[in-house]
Amino acid sequence: MNLSKREKLLGGAVALILLLFVGNYLWESIKKGFVDKQDKIASLQQNRDNLNLQVTAGSVAKAKLNRLVAQSLPSNEQEASAQYMQWLIDLAEESGLADAQFRSLGDSVEPNLFHSYRFQVSGTGTIEDATKLLHAFHAKDYLHRVLRFDLRPLANNNPPNRLTISMDCEALALDSAKRDQPRPGNNSPRIERSVEDYRANIAGRNIFAPTNHVPLLDPKRTVAATLGLKMDVGIDAKENDPGQSISYAFEGDVPKGMQIDPSTGKLTWTSSELGDYEVSVRATDSGIPARSSVQMVSIKVSDPPPATKKPIEFNVASQAFVSALVSDGKGPQAWVRSKTEGKTLYLRKGDSLKLGDVQGKVVDVGANFMEVETDGKRWTVGLDESLADAFQRSANDESNDDSKDDAKDE
Numbered sequence: 001m002n003l004s005k006r007e008k009l010l011g012g013a014v015a016l017i018l019l020l021f022v023g024n025y026l027w028e029s030i031k032k033g034f035v036d037k038q039d040k041i042a043s044l045q046q047n048r049d050n051l052n053l054q055v056t057a058g059s060v061a062k063a064k065l066n067r068l069v070a071q072s073l074p075s076n077e078q079e080a081s082a083q084y085m086q087w088l089i090d091l092a093e094e095s096g097l098a099d100a101q102f103r104s105l106g107d108s109v110e111p112n113l114f115h116s117y118r119f120q121v122s123g124t125g126t127i128e129d130a131t132k133l134l135h136a137f138h139a140k141d142y143l144h145r146v147l148r149f150d151l152r153p154l155a156n157n158n159p160p161n162r163l164t165i166s167m168d169c170e171a172l173a174l175d176s177a178k179r180d181q182p183r184p185g186n187n188s189p190r191i192e193r194s195v196e197d198y199r200a201n202i203a204g205r206n207i208f209a210p211t212n213h214v215p216l217l218d219p220k221r222t223v224a225a226t227l228g229l230k231m232d233v234g235i236d237a238k239e240n241d242p243g244q245s246i247s248y249a250f251e252g253d254v255p256k257g258m259q260i261d262p263s264t265g266k267l268t269w270t271s272s273e274l275g276d277y278e279v280s281v282r283a284t285d286s287g288i289p290a291r292s293s294v295q296m297v298s299i300k301v302s303d304p305p306p307a308t309k310k311p312i313e314f315n316v317a318s319q320a321f322v323s324a325l326v327s328d329g330k331g332p333q334a335w336v337r338s339k340t341e342g343k344t345l346y347l348r349k350g351d352s353l354k355l356g357d358v359q360g361k362v363v364d365v366g367a368n369f370m371e372v373e374t375d376g377k378r379w380t381v382g383l384d385e386s387l388a389d390a391f392q393r394s395a396n397d398e399s400n401d402d403s404k405d406d407a408k409d410e
Contacts, residue, residue, distance in 0.1 A: 053366060053380065064382075071143045073117070073173035074181040080173040081107075081117055083183065087140070088121050088169075095133035097123035097165060105168060115173040118147065122166040124154065130165050131202045135195040137169070141184040144171035212287035213240050222298045225271050229304070235265035235295060237283035244286045251280035251294060271301040316340045316355040317387035322370055325383055332365035336387070355387065 073080035085102060092100040105118035125133075130151060137146065148168040173181075201211060216238040225231040237246050248265040250258075255277055258269040265283065277299040284292035316338060323344070324335040336345040338355060347353060351362045353372055360374035369382045379394030381387055 049364075053364060053369070053371060068143065069174055069177050069181075071141050071184050072114075072177035072181055073142070073171055074179055075115070075173055075175055075177045076179040077107075077115065077173075079180060080115065080171075084117060084142075084144075084171050085119065087142075087183065088119060091133065091136055091140075092121055092123060095125070095136060096129040097121070097125050097133065099123050112175060114175060116170055117173070118168065118170045120166065120168050122164070124162055125165050126162065127151075127202065128199055130163065131199050132195055133165065133167070135191065135198055137167075138190045139186050139188050141186065141188040142171055143174070144169055212244075212285070212291055214291045215239050215246055215283045215285050215293045217283050217293035217295050219294070220296050220298070222300070225269070225299050225301045226304050227271055227274055227301055230268060230270045231299070233267040233297065235260070235267055235281050235283065235297075237265065237293060237295075239285055241285065241287055246283050246285050248281055248283055251282050254279045267297070269299075271299075274301050274303065276300050317391065318389075320355050320387045322381055322383050322385060322387075325365065325367060325370070332367075334362065334365045334370040336370075 073084055081104065085104075088102055089100070092102075100121065100123035103120050105120055107118065108116045110116070121133075134146070134149070137144075146167060146169050148166070150164075150166040152164045154162045154164060201213070217235070223231070223233050235248055237248075239246050245263075246265070247262050248260055249262060250260060255269065255271070257272075258267070258279065260267045260281065265281070267279075267281065279297050279299070280294055281297060282292050282294050284290050319339040321337050321339075322334055323337040326333050326335070331348060334347045336347060336353070336355075337343075338345065341355075345353065347362045347365070347370070349362055349365055353360045353362055360372040362370060363373050363378060364371040369380050371378055371380050374391070377394070379391055381390035
């Protein structure tokens, strides 16, 4: 059968269209296969990253748990009760409690977590003895707390100024603690001042007027000065009594040219000779009667250092903490509070982070952590943890990994 020229052209066009359709179908199938594989690879990589973050979060939680374990009673019930009861006996004796009595108030168990023990200490003493008892209790870094503290005058006030003192307390023994867990040290962060300061505020105050407190000032301070350059040092005493002001003055002889602003405590001086110097500064409040504190300032005058490139420091980040991890309609968000700068950064995944000389990029925000990338390296910071501590921990972990790799190579 002979086809006309027009029919041949039409047939060729139909064949070309069919060929293009089949080719496009095959191309789309191949391309879809590549896309599916890429998506699967990306999903696997995301799962791997999430698992790594979970491991890091577990390390942070483990470190916090280890700090709590050091404060725990022994996990052995007999050892825990005996250890804490003996400590209470020693505590009462050191506090001056007379006719002291001790008894157990029972215990309870939170399965797979901790064992709780409750005790009662009672006796007689003065308000000074009660103050010393509470101070020593909170200074001990046990996982414990006061449930009830009761003070009552003796019947007929005989002998005078004596009180019946009774304290109920609770202490915890974590299941993860050792069976013979040793006592923790007396380094609890709950106590900021000495027992003498608490005694003065509680037992030595004037009942007819508020107590005038001594200005808070560190007794010693060391500063560095550079030969020929002006030195500015702020003597900053803290006044806890409202409405009072503080004045500053030197005590004794001072180097030539040294001055202090009596209202601000700013000490200025330009040294002309190398050496070590000491000056005393007295801070006096405006209370009645006025009270004062003295600070000994040690000054070391050195030659100017050679010009060097300033290294990157976590100076601001040491006072920056992740204060909250929240989630809203836009996704998870980390709140970073910079105490040094007095501001809060609200960061999401992909945001830039800059604190002082340190900068990075937020790569993830989890329920208990934030992950940051700095100079191509990732590090994780947990809730209420300073950025400087988290960064240092990451550096230490990386150093340990490198050491392990070197050991394997050897």
